[in-house]
Amino acid sequence: MTIERLHTDARMSLVVKHQGTVYLSGEVANDFAGDVQQQTRETLQNIERLLDQAGTDKTRILSATLYLKDIDADFAGMNQVWDQWLPQGCAPARATVQAKLYDPAVLVEISIIAALPDA
Structure with missing residues (x-):
């Protein structure tokens, strides 16, 4: 089975x-x-x-792990942005x-697993 890695350096790949x-x-913010x-x-x-570079999109996200520096202070604010971003009916x-x-x-880091479109 072929494994394709994108944006790879000695330590990690941004996409596999x-x-x-x-x-x-x-993934984290740039600023x-x-x-x-x-x-x-x-x-x-x-x-x-x-996701676009990998050939898929946010409607095909299977799993998301979100890491917050301070879950008590930042959970609601993060969720407000997440809820606006995620298409209805596509909750992973x-x-x-x-x-x-x-x-x-x-303050936030997010890891994603998504499906590619069916060939």
Whole structure:
């Protein structure tokens, strides 16, 4: 079975495609200066771009894992942006956890698994 990796360096790939499934690494915003809503919007834009490059889209997301720096402070704000972004009827399996992220300024990180369209 062929494994295709996109945006790969020595440590990781941003996208891995295998047997009709697309795996995205944890995505974050490009600008860490904003609040959780701004960071969530930017992260979701990055996810959409990567899904498009992989040949799929947000309607085909199977699973999402969301990591928040402070779940008590940021859960509602993140969810407000997530709910506006996600197409109706396309809710994936999802988990949201609080985590110590790699940079103190990062408020949200999102990892995605999606299906490719049927060939």
